[in-house]
Amino acid sequence: MHCNKVSRILPGMKPTPDPQGSLATRLQAAVQGRGQRWTEQRQLIADVLAASDGHATGAELVERVRAADPSATPSTVYRTLDLLEELGFASHHHGVDGRETYHLEEVLAHGHLHCQGCGAEVELDAAAAKPILAAIERVTGYAADLDHLSLQGRCPSCRAAAAR
Amino acid sequence: MHCNKVSRILPGMKPTPDPQGSLATRLQAAVQGRGQRWTEQRQLIADVLAASDGHATGAELVERVRAADPSATPSTVYRTLDLLEELGFASHHHGVDGRETYHLEEVLAHGHLHCQGCGAEVELDAAAAKPILAAIERVTGYAADLDHLSLQGRCPSCRAAAAR
DNA sequence: AACCTTATTGCAATGCATTGCGATAGACTA
DNA sequence: TAGTCTATCGCAATGCATTGCAATAAGGTT
Incomplete structure (x- = not known):
């Protein structure tokens, strides 16, 4: 399974935004630190993800990676994304249609808000989400993952329209 | 697309828990009221969904429906589930793994809470969620769909373990 | 340099969900 | 009852994500 791996990220394991080493360097160190290898493909996949720094679905990332290196296969891309996620450098969430959307943790963690009326998709940064997460914790005891x-x-505008 | 149809449910269109007509009767009325047809397969699918009143993934529902009527196909099952959803009798959400989980609206609307540590899955009823939805509205203006x-x-217990 | 161990990769197959299309069958009209 | 219109269905194909397995390549050891 894919998602369960997220749970292996323990507090403190997240990469600290280190002004020193580049993203690639830090990634390499993190991967090798686990006795794993930093390959060209992994480098490429990380680059592609960094280049599409907003959000990208799994399929989009696969496509872009294959554009740069046709020998890369979907399985490798997805496995690498899983790896980046385990290491806390990337994360994904499921959009309205259940498809995956990945982004680098570099981009501050944020939530997503989708309007069922007009389809608008807005992001929720950490500061804005704070009261929401606080409410969740108060009610459930859970520390929700933003x-x-x-x-x-x-x-709001769709609500106004519906109330009319 | 699948999910967008949910947005067609307007406030007030949701079926009121009417002690009169059975679920089947109300469904039939709602479907026929739209110039659509109430078929045996649809009846069967609604029955299966009602029988698995907790939650069931799309695949599980397909399997159960086909057990009762081998001539039914996945496309029919999913299309019917979409229909039930459009009418506000059912709804689905995407679980951690992105797979769909359906349930009847009969069962009070509720949210889901998944622990990334131990995998626990708890439900959140309307009352418990109220403060959370309120916080969301305060911060974003959105009326979130529970x-x-x-x-x-x-x-909580995984948090305690992690803090150790 | 030859060797061993193990991570990584590509391939092919699988599962879930979705969609287009032609065939069927239901409902309604005359 | 015959005829028309259109919703529904089954089938087959597609797309996305995942997994098992065998081949490969990388890294470290002697």
């Missing part, structure tokens, strides 16, 4: 927070509902 | 609320994080 990055997997994918809310659906109706945006 | 039913699509699928949170991930760490449960």
Whole structure:
């Protein structure tokens, strides 16, 4: 399974935004530190993900990686994304349609808000989400993962339209 | 697309838990009211969904329906589930693994909480979720859809373990 | 340099969900 | 009852994500 791996990220294991080493360097160190290898393909996949720094679905990433290196296969791409996720350098969440969307942790962790009326998709940064996460913790005791927070509902303008 | 159809459910269109007509009767009325047809297969699919009143993934529902009527195909099952959803009688959300989980609206709308540590999955009823939805509205203006609320994080005991 | 161990990769197959299309069958009209 | 319109269904194909397995390549050891 794919998602369960996320749970292996323990507090403190997340990469500290180190002004020193580049992303690639830090990635390499993290991977090799686990007795694993830093390959060209992994480098490429990380580059592609970094280049599409907003969000990209798994399929999009596969496509872009294959554009740069046709020998790369989907399995390798997905496995590498899993790896990056285990290491806390990337994360993914499931969009409205259940498809995966990946992004680098570099981009501050954030949640997603989807309007069922107009389809608008807005992001929720850590500061904005704070009260929400606090409410969740108060009610449930859970420390919710902002990055997997994918809310659906109706945006203010659609609510106004519906109330009319 | 699948999910977008949910947005067609307007406030007030949801079926009121009417002690009169059975679920089947109300469904039939709703479907025929739209100039559509109430078929045996649809009846069967609704029955199966009602029988698995907790939650069931799309694949599970397909399997159960086919057990009762081998002539039914996945496409029919999924299309019917979409229909039930459009009518507000059912809903689905995407679990941690991105797979779909359906349930009848009969079962009170509720959210889901998944612990990334131990995998525990707990439900969140409307009352418990109220403060959370309120916080979301305060911060974002969005009226979040409780039913699509699928949170991930760490449960209290896993948090305690991690803090150790 | 030859060797061993193990991570990584590509390939092919699988599963779930979705969609287009032609065939069928239901409902309604005359 | 015959005829028309259109919703529904089954089939086959497609797309995305995942996994098992065998071949390969990388890294370290002697």
